[in-house]
Amino acid sequence: MPDLESVVRDIAEEMRERSDRGDVATYIPELASVSPAAFGIAVAGADGEMVAAGDCDMPFSIQSISKAFTLTLALGKVGDRVWRRVGREPSGSPFNSIVQLEAEHGIPRNPFINAGAIAVTDIILSGHQPREALGEILRFMQFLAEDNSIFIDEAVAASEQRTGFRNRALANYMKSFDVLENPVDYTLGVYFHHCAIAMSCRQLAMAGRFLAHNGRNPATGLSVVSAERARRINAVMLTCGHYDGSGEFAYRVGLPGKSGVGGGILAIAPGKASIAVWSPGLDASGNSHLGRIALEALTQRMGWSVFGV
Numbered sequence: 654m655p656d657l658e659s660v661v662r663d664i665a666e667e668m669r670e671r672s673d674r675g676d677v678a679t680y681i682p683e684l685a686s687v688s689p690a691a692f693g694i695a696v697a698g699a700d701g702e703m704v705a706a707g708d709c710d711m712p713f714s715i716q717s718i719s720k721a722f723t724l725t726l727a728l729g730k731v732g733d734r735v736w737r738r739v740g741r742e743p744s745g746s747p748f749n750s751i752v753q754l755e756a757e758h759g760i761p762r763n764p765f766i767n768a769g770a771i772a773v774t775d776i777i778l779s780g781h782q783p784r785e786a787l788g789e790i791l792r793f794m795q796f797l798a799e800d801n802s803i804f805i806d807e808a809v810a811a812s813e814q815r816t817g818f819r820n821r822a823l824a825n826y827m828k829s830f831d832v833l834e835n836p837v838d839y840t841l842g843v844y845f846h847h848c849a850i851a852m853s854c855r856q857l858a859m860a861g862r863f864l865a866h867n868g869r870n871p872a873t874g875l876s877v878v879s880a881e882r883a884r885r886i887n888a889v890m891l892t893c894g895h896y897d898g899s900g901e902f903a904y905r906v907g908l909p910g911k912s913g914v915g916g917g918i919l920a921i922a923p924g925k926a927s928i929a930v931w932s933p934g935l936d937a938s939g940n941s942h943l944g945r946i947a948l949e950a951l952t953q954r955m956g957w958s959v960f961g962v
């Protein structure tokens with residue numbers, strides 16, 4: 654068995670030296686100023702060990718990675734009724750695409766494209782004020798990561814509020830089909846803010862542990878969700894977590910994963926580890942370019958792909 658510490662250290666060094674780094678997202682103006690030179694990695698293992706390297710303690714905008722956690726919360730709140738408002742098939746389309754929504758009567762393909770995540774946020778919001786719903790999401794992240802210092806980057810949220818015209822179009826379109834229950838501005842306000850949660854790789858790897866260990870925190874043994882639910886969230890992450898790059902991610906990395914345009918990826922090696930990587934430069938599908946390459950190297954060297962060695 655290769656030594657995890659040296660594998661992680663080697664990967665961080667290799668990634669630091671690469672010149673192909675992808676392009677930082679600029680459509681959210683506040684994200685455009687993040688340095689493409691950053692690279693961080695953190696692996697939370699089954700025995701409570703944490704192996705991390707590079708910029709693993711630098712908070713970054715988790716963006717769509719939050720969608721794995723909002724799906725978990727919505728399933729906890731309304732159970733399988735989530736699937737009345739959102740599907741669970743891969744979209745094969747970009748994360749902010751609007752075309753399928755019309756053909757499919759305002760029901761988004763899955764909870765990880767923007768339209769689907771907005772519908773999921775609306776489920777969490779129902780019965781609450783936006784501030785309460787947002788507090789619930791933030792506290793859930795802090796609880797999972799065992800770290801109350803996790804915060805919402807207000808500048809990123811405000812930046813997206815100002816410029817998120819396409820998300821506004823998606824939300825209004827769904828509202829016209831009654832897929833959203835709450836005022837569009839409220840739902841979008843919560844959505845933009847949970848995308849703007851800032852976390853480090855170390856914090857994110859901690860937060861993902863329950864997905865790697867049958868719904869339980871391996872350190873405390875406490876259950877977050879049932880084993881069945883954890884398995885199903887992982888299944889949706891595998892098939893839909895990287896938008897129209899999901900097939901490529903499964904082919905190369907072979908793990909359930911969720912990416913965000915801040916350049917982070919959370920990947921789950923069931924029974925083995927929760928892994929977070931961060932490199933802000935993106936590929937054409939809006940997924941971290943070096944993040945994916947680093948995860949491919951990690952799963953190959955450790956033999957961690959769910960599809961075999």
Ligand SMILES: NC(=O)CC[C@H](N)C(=O)O
Nearest residue numbers: 716717748767848913914
């Ligand atoms: N892929 C992403 O991370 C997109 C999230 C971003 N907040 C958006 O709605 O566009």
